[in-house]
Amino acid sequence: MKTNARLALKGSTRPPENDSAFLLDQHSRAIPGRKHMRTFAHDQSVDMLIVGAGAGGSTLAQRLARRGWKVLVLEAGPFWDPDEDWVSDEAGSHSLYWTEERVIGGEDPVELGKNNCGRGVGGSMIHYAGYTPRFHPSDFEVRTRDGVGADWPISYQDLKPHYERLERELPVAGEAWPWGDPHAYPHGPHPISAGAQRAWEGAKRLGIEMRVGPVGIANGSFGHRPHCIYRGFCLQGCKVGAKASPLVTHIPDALAHGVEVRADCMVTRIETDQQGRCTGVTYFHDGREHFQAADAVTVAGYSIETPRLLLNSTSARFANGLANDNDLVGRGIMVQGAPQVAGRFPEEMRMYKAPPPEISSEQFYETDPERGFARGFSIQTVGPLPIGWAEHVLADGHWGQALREYMRDYNHWFTVGVLCELLPRAENRVTLADQTDRNGVPVARLDYTQCDNDRANIAYAKRKLNSILQAADAQDILTIDRYAHLVGGCAMSSSAGTGVVDSDHRAWGVPNLFVCDGSVMPTQGSANPALTIMALASRLAERLGDRSATAGRRTATTHS
Amino acid sequence: MPTPDRAADTSHLPNKGGAGGPAPPSQLPAQRRGTTPQLHGRYPDYDVLTSADRWDHATRRVVLERVADVPEIRFFNAEDERVLRAFCDVAIGQTSDPRVPVLEMVDAKLHTGTLDGYRYEDMPADPETWHRVAVNLNRTAVERGASDGFASADTELQHQIVDSFSKGELDWDIPVTRAWGVVMRGVLGAFYSHPWAWNEIGFGGPAYPRGYARLGPGQREHWEAPPEFSVDPVSDVPKRGLE
Numbered sequence: 001m002k003t004n005a006r007l008a009l010k011g012s013t014r015p016p017e018n019d020s021a022f023l024l025d026q027h028s029r030a031i032p033g034r035k036h037m038r039t040f041a042h043d044q045s046v047d048m049l050i051v052g053a054g055a056g057g058s059t060l061a062q063r064l065a066r067r068g069w070k071v072l073v074l075e076a077g078p079f080w081d082p083d084e085d086w087v088s089d090e091a092g093s094h095s096l097y098w099t100e101e102r103v104i105g106g107e108d109p110v111e112l113g114k115n116n117c118g119r120g121v122g123g124s125m126i127h128y129a130g131y132t133p134r135f136h137p138s139d140f141e142v143r144t145r146d147g148v149g150a151d152w153p154i155s156y157q158d159l160k161p162h163y164e165r166l167e168r169e170l171p172v173a174g175e176a177w178p179w180g181d182p183h184a185y186p187h188g189p190h191p192i193s194a195g196a197q198r199a200w201e202g203a204k205r206l207g208i209e210m211r212v213g214p215v216g217i218a219n220g221s222f223g224h225r226p227h228c229i230y231r232g233f234c235l236q237g238c239k240v241g242a243k244a245s246p247l248v249t250h251i252p253d254a255l256a257h258g259v260e261v262r263a264d265c266m267v268t269r270i271e272t273d274q275q276g277r278c279t280g281v282t283y284f285h286d287g288r289e290h291f292q293a294a295d296a297v298t299v300a301g302y303s304i305e306t307p308r309l310l311l312n313s314t315s316a317r318f319a320n321g322l323a324n325d326n327d328l329v330g331r332g333i334m335v336q337g338a339p340q341v342a343g344r345f346p347e348e349m350r351m352y353k354a355p356p357p358e359i360s361s362e363q364f365y366e367t368d369p370e371r372g373f374a375r376g377f378s379i380q381t382v383g384p385l386p387i388g389w390a391e392h393v394l395a396d397g398h399w400g401q402a403l404r405e406y407m408r409d410y411n412h413w414f415t416v417g418v419l420c421e422l423l424p425r426a427e428n429r430v431t432l433a434d435q436t437d438r439n440g441v442p443v444a445r446l447d448y449t450q451c452d453n454d455r456a457n458i459a460y461a462k463r464k465l466n467s468i469l470q471a472a473d474a475q476d477i478l479t480i481d482r483y484a485h486l487v488g489g490c491a492m493s494s495s496a497g498t499g500v501v502d503s504d505h506r507a508w509g510v511p512n513l514f515v516c517d518g519s520v521m522p523t524q525g526s527a528n529p530a531l532t533i534m535a536l537a538s539r540l541a542e543r544l545g546d547r548s549a550t551a552g553r554r555t556a557t558t559h560s
Numbered sequence: 561m562p563t564p565d566r567a568a569d570t571s572h573l574p575n576k577g578g579a580g581g582p583a584p585p586s587q588l589p590a591q592r593r594g595t596t597p598q599l600h601g602r603y604p605d606y607d608v609l610t611s612a613d614r615w616d617h618a619t620r621r622v623v624l625e626r627v628a629d630v631p632e633i634r635f636f637n638a639e640d641e642r643v644l645r646a647f648c649d650v651a652i653g654q655t656s657d658p659r660v661p662v663l664e665m666v667d668a669k670l671h672t673g674t675l676d677g678y679r680y681e682d683m684p685a686d687p688e689t690w691h692r693v694a695v696n697l698n699r700t701a702v703e704r705g706a707s708d709g710f711a712s713a714d715t716e717l718q719h720q721i722v723d724s725f726s727k728g729e730l731d732w733d734i735p736v737t738r739a740w741g742v743v744m745r746g747v748l749g750a751f752y753s754h755p756w757a758w759n760e761i762g763f764g765g766p767a768y769p770r771g772y773a774r775l776g777p778g779q780r781e782h783w784e785a786p787p788e789f790s791v792d793p794v795s796d797v798p799k800r801g802l803e
Contacts, residue, residue: 084618088766091753092622101685113677192775229771239616239768346568347777348787352764354775386763390748399726399744400719401585401653402574406589407752408602409573410761411787445681469765475570 013186014223015168017066021223023252029082029241031248033255040260042292046072047547049281049294051267051309054123054535056517057300058246058254059166063541070547072260072292074283074303077119079263080126082249086237090387093236096120096127102304103433106447110335116486117304121261122247124302125530130234130243131357131380132172132216132531134163136180136279139368139525146367148374148453149423150332150522152246153494153503156181159308160540162535167214170244171222172531174213179362187219190228195349195414196358196381202472203361203379205264208464210361210379210515216244216530217355220488230354232383243355246534265290268441270297270313270513278512284439298505300537303333303486303519307430308444310490310500321505323490324516330430332491333446333522337420337458338484341465342392342413343474356383364464365421365526373456377420378526381467384415395480406478413478413549416468418461421526422454424488487518487529504543505536516540567789585653589788594759596752597660601760602617605692606785608758608765614783615766623766630661635671646711647697650722651744660757665750666690676745680738689734689742696732696739697721707725746781761786 006151014022025032040046048064050057053075061071078095080086081416087093087397098117104110118124137156142149160181166172173187189212192200203210217234228242241248251261262285269282271291280293299306307330311321321329361379368376384392386407392415433445450458462479469477496508500519507513516537518529570576588600594607609627612620633641641663647660669675670687679685686694698709700721706713710721716801724730728737751757758765762782764772776783 083616087619088615088768089619089622089753091626091749092619094674097677099675101675102678103681104678105681109680111676111678117677191775193775194779197777205684225776229767229769230773231767231771233766233768240771344570344573345777348567348780349777349786350764350780353772386752386758387577387749390752391745394748396746397726398574399651399722404585404653404760405572405574407757407761410763412567475568476573476575478575 003176009196013168013172015165016339018062018167018169018253019251019256020249020252021225023256024224024241024248026224029239031252031255033252034036036078037255038258038260040070040072042290045280045293045295046214046297047072048298049074049292050298050300050503051281052076052119052123052300052302052305052517053121053246053261054300054302054477054517055125055246055530056537057298058122058250059534059537060298060300060483060516060541061259062250062254062257063538064544065254065543067545068547070258071254072262072294074264074265074267074281074292075261075263076119077121077263079121079261080240081238082237083240086238086239088231088233088236090236090385093127093188096237097426100443101435102443103435103445104444104448105445106428107449110446110483112304112343112446115482116335116484117221117302121263122245123253125245126237126247127235128528128530129357129382130215130217130245130355130527131360131525132167132170132214132244133360133362134180134183134377135525135527135532136362136365138349139523142375146374150491152522153492157541159289159532159535162538166531166538168532169249170216171218172214172216173219174215175211177211177214178209184416185214189213190215190217190355190358192358193349193351194347195351195383197415198345198349198414198472199381199468199508200359202468202470206467208361208379208468209363210359212359217359218242228355232352232354232356232385234355234357265504266439267309268312268439270299270309270343272313272315272317272322274317276317276510278510296514298514298516300517302517303489304430304446306515306517306519307489308432311430311432312441323500323510323513325509326497328491331426331428332424332488332522333428333486334422334424334488334521335448335483336485336524337422337454338417338462339458339462339465339481340392340415340417340481341462341469342415342478343469343472344409344412344476345414346412348411350411351383351414352385354383356381362526364461371460373453373460375421375457376526376543377418377421377457379416379418379459379468382415382417386410389413392478392480392549396478406456414467418465419484419526419528420454420457420461422457423451424491424523425449425451430489485524485529487521487524489519490515492520505540514540561656567787569789574736583752585655591759595658595756596760597654597658597756598656599658600786601785603759603762603785604788606759606762608755608763611765611783614770616768618786619766619768623755626753631664633664633667635667636663638688640691642711643694643709644690646718647693647722650718651747660751660754662747662750665753666746669746680735682735683738683742684734686742690746692732692734693739693743696734698732700724700730
């Protein structure tokens with residue numbers, strides 16, 4: 001009955017213990033709390049120092065601050081003012097992405113940058129499309145069920161209350177969800193575009209179920225968060241403020257509860273004492289090196305920078321890098337196979353309109369032995385803007401006049417994609433490259449090679465996309481192979497020899513070091529990772545508890 | 561005036577047009593409003609720049625500067641510039657003025673070190689890759705009989721070389737397919753960031769703060785224009801005095 005009462009109130013219900021939506025300015029997109037933000041001195045040891053203000057770091061900061069912790073977040077990128085810093089323009093959005101040099105290798109190298117790497121307060125969720133699906137219960141026991149990948153040391157039930165809470169905080173809009181653990185969403189489904197309607201018709205003819213959503217985009221009254229205006233530039237940062245990112249969903253409440261977010265600070269080392277406990281971090285700001293003291297450190301720099309920071313934090317005690325006694329830091333990095341297939345239709349589709357995430361299907365998510373490979377994929381819509389569309393046309397083998405002609409035909413096309421669950425492999429890993437960045441710190445190298453199961457999954461999913469567009473009577477079809485998302489690299493595990501952190505995100509062997517971002521995921525499902533990263537952070541805060549309680553247990557006490 | 565029959569006809573698309581490849585641009589309607597690269601396009605009555613006063617100030621500044629301020633070449637040396645200008649023209653099919661200043665836009669990114677955030681382990685950094693591409697294009701052109709290099713080669717040879725480049729069928733001192741990816745990413749990122757190219761393809765452009773309201777099939781906002789598939793260039797071009 002309680003649930004029904006809440007749903008009857010529709011989107012206007014206030015989420016518990018998070019006032020972010022009500023702390024925003026109604027007339028400007030800058031975060032008002034920044035002007036009055038608390039500041040900590042360098043020698044003032046904060047209770048928790050968090051490296052990275054993305055999905056994991058921001059959510060953890062907000063939760064811990066509500067529990068009385070003194071929290072400082074160091075973020076390598078800027079503290080965005082969307083009115084001034086963001087533009088409705090693909091090429092002009094370059095500053096949203098992590099574009100410092102990195103090296104990529106392996107047999108199937110993963111291109112980084114604008115596709116999968118963010119910087120600045122809000123992290124990659126500033127430029128994610130907005131899909132916020134939950135993981136399925138099966139994702140947490142892939143090894144047991146399917147004999148591949150790994151089991152998580154926690155279950156779906158551990159995250160479920162946090163999924164539910166976050167879906168109200170973002171808020172998530174979509175139809176009632178039939179897959180995984182069936183559930184409803186606090187906001188109703190958004191309208192969908194012409195192309196999504198056509199793709200859905202094709203799917204129906206093949207017996208493929210699709211649903212609208214789930215997206216972290218307000219669809220109705222929600223505090224001071226504006227309604228979506230369907231301008232389609234979700235990947236360029238939501239100037240509107242309708243799309244959920246930590247900048248609007250958790251940072252305002254965090255600041256109101258005494259968190260300092262120190263932007264433009266690149267952490268280069270985690271410092272430790274003789275006992276092997278963290279004492280704080282070294283970081284660069286405006287070319288100058290600083291030390292910040294902390295009782296405990298959480299790394300939330302995502303799957304490339306988190307391993308890089310740990311590997312660069314060497315000392316006499318940790319000669320191979322922090323938390324890396326078992327040579328597991330940086331291993332098991334995963335991306336999702338994400339080919340996209342575009343279809344041509346007689347009517348104008350104008351796929352630049354409406355948010356790219358419109359409808360999706362998780363019908364093929366779990367293992368089906370008849371397909372001949374383990375695990376599966378999800379189907380989602382995408383809406384490339386001109387530069388993205390040009391890259392799609394190029395990938396199909398066109399250039400010069402042929403490419404120009406496909407580009408002139410842009411308004412007649414619509415694009416669907418998949419997210420294929422690729423399996424974790426130890427040799428897919430982040431290491432340190434020979435070259436250094438402008439601070440003299442070794443940069444990350446990412447090697448990636450698919451296994452046979454991965455290739456079979458991608459090939460099957462691509463055929464499925466083709467068949468949907470054909471069933472929708474597409475007149476011509478163009479395909480691009482690509483990857484999406486990044487997770488893994490510091491997997492959580494039930495024992496020290498099999499992962500980097502325990503089920504409470506605490507680094508094996510370093511009692512006051514935590515990792516709280518997508519890198520702790522042992523497997524990735526075929527869901528977009530943002531909501532799960534936030535849910536993990538929310539659960540971690542609950543596990544860490546009130547500051548007074550943990551201090552008593554010496555969870556995160558000052559070194560002597 | 562759009563004719564549904566022509567819009568449904570796909571014979572103009574490279575995959576559907578038989579062995580002849582895409583229809584020649586001379587068969588496209590000439591632009592009547594605003595500017596498109598080479599003054600033709602599918603939307604002769606559409607000029608996205610007439611909406612600039614509806615864009616937010618940050619977007620307006622970035623996009624209008626892109627049109628108004630063509631940077632000087634600062635990164636490429638004179639020979640690289642000559643070769644790569646010819647390459648960019650072929651790669652994106654710019655046969656005449658007005659041209660989107662692709663090479664200048666690429667040069668500006670390389671000059672300011674605005675890179676994409678990754679480098680293949682067997683590749684040099686992107687700026688060096690562009691230079692190596694210029695050197696290798698010249699070498700291949702000389703090998704195929706154009707003694708003065710790629711920029712002076714005839715159009716047919718230039719197209720043959722770029723075609724080989726696109727298919728990775730060249731023996732160069734850098735991985736050819738990856739080099740193609742690097743330079744084409746630069747070319748496409750420059751060309752399709754330019755409002756003249758948006759006019760050519762009928763892209764609605766920046767839409768903040770006004771947004772889009774008409775999402776259904778064939779629906780248009782009041783400032784969007786229909787595509788034109790029905791123009792007969794034989795009568796159209798002289799009629800508009802464009803010859």
